[in-house]
Amino acid sequence: MDFLEKVRRTIDKHNMLKKGDKVLIGCSGGIDSMVLLDCIYRLKDEYELDITVAHLNHMLRQEAKEDELFVIDTCRRYNIKCVTRSVDVRKLKEEQKLSEEEAGRLARYNFFYELVKDLGLNRILLGHNKDDVVETFFLNLFRGSGLDGLASIPPVRDIVARPLIYMSRQEIEKYADKNGIRYVIDKTNFSSKYKRNVIRNEILPLVKAKFGDGVIDTIFRTINLIRDENLQINELVDDIFKRCVKKEDIYYVLDINEASTLPHFLQKRLVKKVFKEFEMQVSLDKVEDVLNLFSLPSGKMKIFGDLIVERQNDAVVFYKKVEKSDFCFEIPLKEEYDIKYRNFEFKFKITQSMEHENCIYVDSEKLFDGKIFFRTRRDGDFIQLKVGKKKLKEWFIDKKIPKRYRSSIPLLAKESEVIVIFDVYNNKVTINQSYKVTPQTKQFLEIKITILEGA
């Protein structure tokens, strides 16, 4: 089967393209991406494609500018749009504390996704080949990895597709030769500074010499098996996640009763998936630490940064300490006062009548003999209810407000006496009995609460 037919079959097998797609091709100028460009150009009419090439100049190598100009020139010859950008990858590496390869990848993907958005494209095509897949597998194996890493590079992920994924480097070289494809040679491919090159130039040739050239195909098939099984496990974990994990405000609440029935490896995956929601990849040790919380009555740990995992009743709760939710603002009763808190806006105003239906009114008479604060809870807070005086802490327990929410519930208070509890957890307001409006009330504190759109 000829090369282009094999590429076409890869595309169709994985639904990489459909008619009328607007595609971005990532071209470094190297052999893989230039062969990819040539193939997609040949398939352009058949799939009615709109093609844009993107090249990122990493500003790492001396020849970087030449490579960029080479890609621009090639696109001009094909009459294809080309967008280039330069990013100081070394600087990005320092800033984000990444390896050079990771920083390069991050810069590339950011660039690609930005272009997709700005130009209204719907596919990103990259030139990874079979050898890249095998090399990545070994890289991850030597680094230490679970199935996700051993599954290596997938043919399709999200809108990214890799039409050359079943082609060997040798086949690509043959195609380039036969069709006079021009490309640049990345000299760093030969340097042992990068671990990938050690695998590519030293380890894999040795493996081939000892086990025969066919061994690469055998390893590639093994990787595909791992990927298929991994995919199925991931789908299972997605279903379990929907069942066991609830998102509440900024919290992910994992139901222990449900999760405890799962086999250990699925529990690990589930916890890893919660971390992923925070865009965090966490070591297996940390995952095991979290699983230990399943069998403890209580416990709390800091993962890293500001991510906290805490055992609470029948749940393990994951949350990020964003900002200290403690706050305290004095309400100047003489004038109108607005304050935004989370996705609410509170407006306070003294009035002589209860004009508005959707406002809360408090008898203001007793407010003037002290300072009034809009704040979060303090030790010793209490509220006067119909049934008598109650500690705020007990009130929280009665109303079944989870501990993690208690510190972020806004209150109106005078010293330790709570006048109004704005229970944003249950969407209810509780007013202190001594401040409730009566037929004798002459002056009111009007409180208007608005939910802010899109907050």
Ligand SMILES: Nc1ncnc2c1ncn2[C@@H]1O[C@H](COP(=O)(O)OP(=O)(O)OP(=O)(O)O)[C@@H](O)[C@H]1O
């Ligand atoms: N600087 C870049 N600008 C745009 N796309 C890139 C760039 N570098 C890599 N890519 C894309 O990502 C794919 C994989 O990158 P990787 O670095 O693994 O390959 P490569 O050896 O540079 O590939 P190639 O042989 O095409 O140069 C490339 O085939 C190409 O599609």
